[in-house]
Amino acid sequence: MRGIGRLLFWIGGVLTVICIAGGIILAVSGFTRLAETASISHPVDGPTQIDLEAGDQMLYYVPGVIDPTTQGSTNGSGYGSDDDSDSPDYVAAGSAGCSATGPAVVEIRPGGTKHTSSSSGGTRVSDGGFTAEEAGTYTVTCSPDAGIDVVVAPPTNVGGILSGVGGVLVGVFGALGFGAVTLLGLILWLVGRDGMKKHGAL
Known part of the structure; x- marks a missing residue:
């Protein structure tokens, strides 16, 4: 024994x-990556320049509102997906109207895979974005709908979570x-x- x-x-x-x-x-390691991702956000007020590495992805986030057709359902969308349970589905409150220029831009069309993020007590929804195919400085210009403010940020780091x-x-x-x-x-x-x-x- x-x-x-x-x-x-x-x-x-x-x-x-x-x-x-x-x-x-x-x-x-995970929470550090998440904090680093969250810190890389750029409010767009006029042409905004962003230094990116090859393969970096940036999304145009606008304020989100609850989709009335899914309010109260259990099939809403959450971080980077549209199959999380127990949360309503959010839709963009308006169009971002953004475009990006730079060394090599691959546009992400609005209406594709939707990403949501929460910041300052509010929920934002992606309305398109772009991928930087080459490293360099990229310029984002937006003409959003009236009353809509735009923030450019990477997708939520699910791996970090x-x-x-x-x-x-x-x-x-x-x-x-x-x-x-x-x-x-x-x-x-x-x-x-x-x-x-x-x-x-x-």
Whole structure:
């Protein structure tokens, strides 16, 4: 019993430390990427220049309003998708009317895959965008509908969200699970040692 307990104690302890450390690394990495993505936003008020790397994607976000045909349904859209549950569907409150120029622009037409994001207590919906095929400086110009303000930003970093939440879950549940194994091992170790003392083996 003492040998099994000692083995469980050390294995559980090592795995607990690994889960906590791995969970922290995953969470910090994911939430850092999410914060970096959220910080790359540019309100468009006249021609706006943006420095981009090859392959970067930027979307034109406008204020969103709840689609009355889906209000109260459980088939609304969320971050970067239109199949999340328990949230109403949002549609653009107006047209962004934007275009981009630069080294190599590939336009994303409005009405394609819709992305939503929440900032400053409001929900914004993408109304088109573009992909930078080459690195360089790109200029965005918008002529939105009356009363519509436009923000240019990357799509929501879903990978960052999953990594951050996954890191927290790995750290918490891994520590609880392997912590229990460590505690069990310690109990068996101590009970086995006391038993050996009583029988004069120690």
